[in-house]
Amino acid sequence: MTFSTTRTRDADLIEKARDLLQLFTLAVPASQAITVLKGRHWDVMKLGYQKDGLCSEFGINKEKFHERMKLLCHRSLKEIGDLILCYICIVGDILVALGPVNSVKGIRIIVKDCIVRGIPPASRVKLVKDAKVRVQTMKRLEDLRL
Template identity: 60%
Template sequence: MAIRILNRNDWDIIKFGCQKDGLCSKFGITREQFFERRNLLSHPSLKEIGDLILCDIFMVGDILVVVGPINSLKWVRTIVEDCIAHKILPGVRIKFVKEAIMLVVEERRLEALRL
């Protein structure tokens, strides 16, 4: 993991637990709520998110390390905040991201046809 971070310039560390500067302490989420919401960020969800937006996501306890393009880092942070702070299932956000990617691809295709 360290080699991947050193080889790429863009990375983000997301603290989503009850530690200082964590999302739970920021949004006033109790320890019990945290354990319930952390389960939303299960391994298959993180893998699907990483594959979709072309980044690597590593979860260690209550810290996520995201390595990839800067836009991917922003998407992952938004998805994690929604899961932890607002209890939104990651599948909803993944669907939204897929639709946004498809719009960009379609716009690029149309632009290429105009040229």
């Protein structure tokens, strides 16, 4: 696969093009990957036994890994992604998250807790939903005071 641009010396644009090519190689849909050119943040997490993967780093055996991957069912990740406005894609043992910086960091924490400690993400979905409801309620109360 090749990626070409017109003559440019803009280092930022070249860096974004490199990032875009990397996302394409990870099978991220083009509609999501192109948002990186507009400044969207992204993160790649290796979950399995590859170099720097969570399982190899923390010594998790294959049985536990497969059990914990089932906890990360696509429904819970999709719910979390929808709540915090983040796109999440799992390809094999690699997770890609695209979105605001805080959302991407939050996804990293949730996935690490699930794979390393066995904490189901469903409990995090409930916490995020409750926090959103609290924030909306506080905003409504502030609007009433004015």
